[in-house]
Amino acid sequence: MSGSRKLRDRGTGMGMTVKTVTRWLKGPILLFGIYLVLYGHVTPGGGFGGGVVIASAFILITLTSGELAGLSIFSKGAASRLDSVGLLIFLILGWLGTWWASGYFFENFISTSETAYHSVLSGGTMPIGNLALGLKVASALFLVFTVLSAFQIAGRAIDGLTDPEEQQREDKS
Amino acid sequence: MTEVLALLILLTVIAAIITVLTTNLLYAVISVGAVGFLLAIAYLFLAAPDVAIVQIGVEVVSLVILIRATLGREVQQLKTVHAVVGVSFAVAFVAVIGLFGIQVFNQFPEFGIPVMERFADSPALVFLQTGLATTGAPNMVTAVLLDFRAWDTLGEATVLFCAALGAVAVLRRNARINPHKSEDESS
Numbered sequence: 001m002s003g004s005r006k007l008r009d010r011g012t013g014m015g016m017t018v019k020t021v022t023r024w025l026k027g028p029i030l031l032f033g034i035y036l037v038l039y040g041h042v043t044p045g046g047g048f049g050g051g052v053v054i055a056s057a058f059i060l061i062t063l064t065s066g067e068l069a070g071l072s073i074f075s076k077g078a079a080s081r082l083d084s085v086g087l088l089i090f091l092i093l094g095w096l097g098t099w100w101a102s103g104y105f106f107e108n109f110i111s112t113s114e115t116a117y118h119s120v121l122s123g124g125t126m127p128i129g130n131l132a133l134g135l136k137v138a139s140a141l142f143l144v145f146t147v148l149s150a151f152q153i154a155g156r157a158i159d160g161l162t163d164p165e166e167q168q169r170e171d172k173s
Numbered sequence: 174m175t176e177v178l179a180l181l182i183l184l185t186v187i188a189a190i191i192t193v194l195t196t197n198l199l200y201a202v203i204s205v206g207a208v209g210f211l212l213a214i215a216y217l218f219l220a221a222p223d224v225a226i227v228q229i230g231v232e233v234v235s236l237v238i239l240i241r242a243t244l245g246r247e248v249q250q251l252k253t254v255h256a257v258v259g260v261s262f263a264v265a266f267v268a269v270i271g272l273f274g275i276q277v278f279n280q281f282p283e284f285g286i287p288v289m290e291r292f293a294d295s296p297a298l299v300f301l302q303t304g305l306a307t308t309g310a311p312n313m314v315t316a317v318l319l320d321f322r323a324w325d326t327l328g329e330a331t332v333l334f335c336a337a338l339g340a341v342a343v344l345r346r347n348a349r350i351n352p353h354k355s356e357d358e359s360s
Binding site for chain 2: 036040041042043044045046047048049052053055056059063080083084086087090091094105106108111112116117118122123124125126129130133136137140141143144145147148149
């Protein structure tokens with residue numbers, strides 16, 4: 001029972017060993033996710049996989065150093081805004097194909113010269129789409145994780161650091 | 174190669190059966206994770222690293238969420254009552270779906286021979302031949318996802334957006350109090 005109580009405690013997180021290892025690992029994980037997103041059109045990866053890896057880095061921080069530490073890096077408001085912005089960029093990218101390039105929806109309107117093959121700046125609109133998708137997937141998954149784990153910690157305030165009304169209600173009961 | 178793949182899929186099926194049959198919620202979650210990771214290794218053997226990356230990432234995230242949701246509460250020992258009617262319905266469904274599945278599998282191309290070798294004008298072959306010249310991206314999976322079939326990706330992104338939206342809307346803690354109602358009604 002003590003293990004589950006510790007998990008419920010959102011402030012402290014896990015032990016010192018786990019926190020130290022996380023401090024070393026969170027940078028490489030984040031970097032790997034960004035690499036997967038940026039090079040998605042050249043090597044295996046792409047916006048979806050890279051976004052999931054980026055989200056898992058933030059989830060690792062949240063799990064090891066507590067929910068407050070995770071939310072102070074990537075707040076719920078920022079996550080939901082980035083989620084919407086990512087989808088909007090992707091939609092505008094498709095719309096630009098019809099409007100600006102006067103072609104069809106999601107036309108690849110940026111042409112790639114043969115000398116630029118196999119480099120980051122190739123693939124036309126693909127890097128932009130990958131970036132938008134990575135942003136979207138990372139923030140959406142982190143948002144879902146935060147909401148679900150906050151739902152699990154019943155009886156505590158989520159949105160702010162402390163909710164005074166909630167505190168009073170808890171004290172009365 | 175094929176033997177390794179068959180072994181992996183056999184282990185996946187065993188893990189899936191354990192998931193259904195175990196009475197402990199935590200064991201069920203762990204064996205669901207085993208299913209996902211074994212599938213990821215199977216994708217690697219099938220030379221699909223793109224799918225394997227996504228599979229591992231989603232598996233880790235969903236497993237963490239599931240374990241966190243399971244560990245917090247008292248793990249319930251599920252008492253399964255196998256009703257005769259329910260079991261017979263399940264067996265009948267599995268039999269019907271299996272019959273259809275055998276019919277479908279008979280029409281599949283042989284394992285390891287892609288469709289583009291059977292039909293010369295299949296889209297896969299066209300994508301592979303003209304993909305680099307028309308899109309400028311050597312990774313054909315991303316070229317299909319973000320150029321040839323970007324509509325599908327837009328739909329997928331919208332599904333994820335709606336899932337996040339639904340989770341935030343359903344699981345929010347502070348409901349908006351209707352200002353027109355009095356204090357007694359709202360409480």
